[in-house]
Amino acid sequence: MTTVVRGLIMLACASLLIAACTSSPPLRIDQQSVDSSYKYTVPPQDDDRWPTASLDAVGIQQQPLAALVSRIKDNTFPRIYSVLVVKDGKLVFEEYFAGYHRYRLNEMHSVSKSVTAILVGMAVDQGLMNVDDQVYKFFPDYPGLEWIDRPYDITVRDLLTMSHGTDWDERSRPLSDPENSIRAMIDSDEWLRFTLSHKLVESPGERFNYAGGMTVLLGEIVHRTSGRDLGDYAQRRLFQPLDIWIKYWHRSDRGIVNAQGGLLLRPRDMAKIGQLMLDNGSWNGNRIVSEMWVRSALQRHVSAEFGWGYGYQWRLGQAPVGDQLIDMFFAAGRGGQNIIVFPTLDLVVVFTAQPKDNRGGGLRNYTMALDYVLPAVTGVMPPSPISIDPEKLKRYAGHYRHSETGHELAVAVESDRLVVQPSDWQRVAFVPVAPDSFSGYWGNVGSIRVQFSAARADKAQRITARFMFGKRIYERVADD
Numbered sequence: 001m002t003t004v005v006r007g008l009i010m011l012a013c014a015s016l017l018i019a020a021c022t023s024s025p026p027l028r029i030d031q032q033s034v035d036s037s038y039k040y041t042v043p044p045q046d047d048d049r050w051p052t053a054s055l056d057a058v059g060i061q062q063q064p065l066a067a068l069v070s071r072i073k074d075n076t077f078p079r080i081y082s083v084l085v086v087k088d089g090k091l092v093f094e095e096y097f098a099g100y101h102r103y104r105l106n107e108m109h110s111v112s113k114s115v116t117a118i119l120v121g122m123a124v125d126q127g128l129m130n131v132d133d134q135v136y137k138f139f140p141d142y143p144g145l146e147w148i149d150r151p152y153d154i155t156v157r158d159l160l161t162m163s164h165g166t167d168w169d170e171r172s173r174p175l176s177d178p179e180n181s182i183r184a185m186i187d188s189d190e191w192l193r194f195t196l197s198h199k200l201v202e203s204p205g206e207r208f209n210y211a212g213g214m215t216v217l218l219g220e221i222v223h224r225t226s227g228r229d230l231g232d233y234a235q236r237r238l239f240q241p242l243d244i245w246i247k248y249w250h251r252s253d254r255g256i257v258n259a260q261g262g263l264l265l266r267p268r269d270m271a272k273i274g275q276l277m278l279d280n281g282s283w284n285g286n287r288i289v290s291e292m293w294v295r296s297a298l299q300r301h302v303s304a305e306f307g308w309g310y311g312y313q314w315r316l317g318q319a320p321v322g323d324q325l326i327d328m329f330f331a332a333g334r335g336g337q338n339i340i341v342f343p344t345l346d347l348v349v350v351f352t353a354q355p356k357d358n359r360g361g362g363l364r365n366y367t368m369a370l371d372y373v374l375p376a377v378t379g380v381m382p383p384s385p386i387s388i389d390p391e392k393l394k395r396y397a398g399h400y401r402h403s404e405t406g407h408e409l410a411v412a413v414e415s416d417r418l419v420v421q422p423s424d425w426q427r428v429a430f431v432p433v434a435p436d437s438f439s440g441y442w443g444n445v446g447s448i449r450v451q452f453s454a455a456r457a458d459k460a461q462r463i464t465a466r467f468m469f470g471k472r473i474y475e476r477v478a479d480d
Contacts, residue, residue: 028382029375030063035070043094046102048243049284050268053090060087064376068368069095077364079336079354081106082267085373086275086348091268105247105264106352109333112263113215115238115273117160117313119222119230121293122237128225131157138221139196147196156221158204159214160312161301165204168211171305182212182260191216191252208302208310212260215313219259230257242276242283244269261333267350274339274348277314277329298329319370320449320466322380323437336361340369349373371447382447383433390416396452396460400474409474436460
């Protein structure tokens with residue numbers, strides 16, 4: 001596997017509380033038990049003007065979603081608060097757990113960043129700012145800082161894409177560590193000065209470096225250019241047209257809105273944000289933010305952690321459906337707050353979960369979306385194993401190297417299956433599901449499908465792997 005994927009696997013294994021990282025897949029969805037007490041009901045109409053419909057009306061199978069509810073109830077997927085599914089612009093599935101309900105606000109954490117990016121887009125649409133504007137120009141009241149006086153050539157676009165080039169460090173230390181940059185910012189008396197005090201260590205616009213402080217700067221730039229408090233600007237221009245009414249957006253003691261993580265929304269509100277982006281910035285036929293902005297926001301500008309693409313505070317990836325990959329984009333918040341959108345399916349999926357002490361919550365949500373929701377929507381179920389003569393499996397054995405990173409993995413035959421062993425991580429078993437095609441399962445990362453191709457009859461020469469992060473290609477090492 002690639003370095004980024006290997007890092008994700010390690011994170012998933014370290015964070016899983018439901019089970020150790022394993023290569024054992026769950027039972028096929030159509031073979032899983034369903035809690036007999038669960039009865040699907042159509043989401044009710046509410047005063048938020050959100051259209052609802054039945055699963056049957058939009059062609060979604062009920063059984064996989066009933067199985068998902070059952071796995072949440074039996075704690076296979078723990079600490080889940082809500083699951084919502086929107087298909088063809090209609091809310092068709094809405095379930096709450098652990099005492100939560102549709103009127104209860106949820107902490108969004110970093111989903112707030114994706115909302116802030118929409119507000120930046122609105123300010124750009126108004127001509128109040130431009131993504132190529134240099135950030136230092138918006139903060140003339142902070143003289144004496146190198147960022148301002150030098151000044152640093154960091155643009156609004158660099159903040160949006162988290163490619164600012166500064167020494168901000170939010171990933172190498174836990175959030176509880178006072179030296180973690182985001183923790184230190186929140187604990188400081190002056191959030192803006194703290195963020196603007198970070199030093200430039202590399203060229204802006206080149207490398208992703210996750211930094212909540214940069215989103216706080218974006219929120220403040222919207223405030224300064226619009227002349228309105230960010231919360232008021234959001235309420236008037238974004239939330240009110242969507243029939244969303246926010247009651248709280250966390251602020252610093254000096255009144256700076258916590259644009260990177262302080263917003264509270266209902267799950268239905270989250271679904272509206274996803275639908276707005278899916279519909280290229282329109283809501284019920286009304287233009288909220290320009291289509292040009294949405295397309296730019298959902299374009300891959302840099303590569304983020306784990307191999308995800310990163311746009312303007314939105315993450316981009318692909319999801320496997322059988323042998324195909326479909327595009328997806330999503331907003332992600334601490335512990336498993338997610339808005340996940342599959343454009344080609346006209347599908348929005350929302351999860352909320354316990355935000356704290358729930359490491360791996362986000363990865364768990366992707367597994368639920370890919371292994372339960374997508375089969376319900378597409379009808380494509382995990383493939384069933386087939387039998388292959390163990391002698392014929394030998395043609396796949398050998399060493400393969402990733403074409404981009406040089407990372408190697410070994411493929412060996414073990415009884416009636418293949419075992420894949422990355423050079424520095426645990427092995428995964430793959431069972432044959434079609435000629436030259438094998439399926440495996442890697443803990444909370446979910447299903448992996450690999451296809452072997454051969455230029456020689458006696459040995460496979462290439463592996464094409466499809467899984468949560470897209471497609472990866474490995475070539476056989478020549479010595480084999």
